[in-house]
Amino acid sequence: MKSAVIVFPGSNCDRDVAVALEQVTGRKPNMVWHKESDLPADTDFIALPGGFSYGDYLRSGAMAARSPIMRAVKEAAGRGVPLIGICNGFQVLTEAGLLPGALMRNAALSFVCRPVSLRVENSQSLFTAQYDSGETVVFPVAHHDGNYQADEATLDRLEGQGRVAFRYLDEVNGSARRIAGILNDAGNVLGLMPHPERVVEPAHGGTDGRRLFEGLLETVS
């Protein structure tokens, strides 16, 4: 698997994703600076990492979504290359129009930083194939703007098409229908607020995130 991790100014989970990917796939990902206009040839997986790109100026993810590299990322996603956006990466995906809806300030206004329980709602996607449908997993969250909102018609469509990948078991940030992660229409783009890359080895306190990357490895290579 030839993966690329996009690095924006203010990304701070880029190395976490890189370590997780290297551990699972045995190959170091290419770290691609946001000013680049092309992805390395034959990139077959792209990750937009967590962090606070551009200091969350204007809106979380707004500036990063308009970076030069995003043109190549959109083009690759359009060709079906798997693309994951974690935390700030999810915000970038909604701002870039690759996923519907928006991530707003947490309803309680406080930064939420703790492990949360999630239900795997769709175990058929290329990101979740190693999980059981309805299974509970624990991933950490660390965000201020994770309150997922979309209009009712969009939410109904996401639910109806099985595009809600992960749902919080308990109230975390005010997200509509407790949505934690969603897929695009084609199923090759996943955005989620919780951090699977922070639970890949026992020393992390859990390994529930590891199967997401293992599943990708199996599908992609």
Added chain:
Amino acid sequence: MKARVFVTLKTGVLDPQGKAIHHALEGLGFSGVNDVRAGKLIELDLADGTTSSDIEDMCRKLLANTVIENFRIERLEDA
């Protein structure tokens, strides 16, 4: 020329920041506040000849997220 862009949350979109401001105002003893919505004001200094549709384009492409926000443009000619 200059222009001002007002970005506001759409009606019905929950505004936690507005709520917090509302509570703080009440805490200061201002009891007559029915609701508070927080938005942004963006001031643009633009080349002469920038059209309204150019500014609208800026709003749609970056300044506002039209999923959750509305925008209003105020042109200040020769200001």
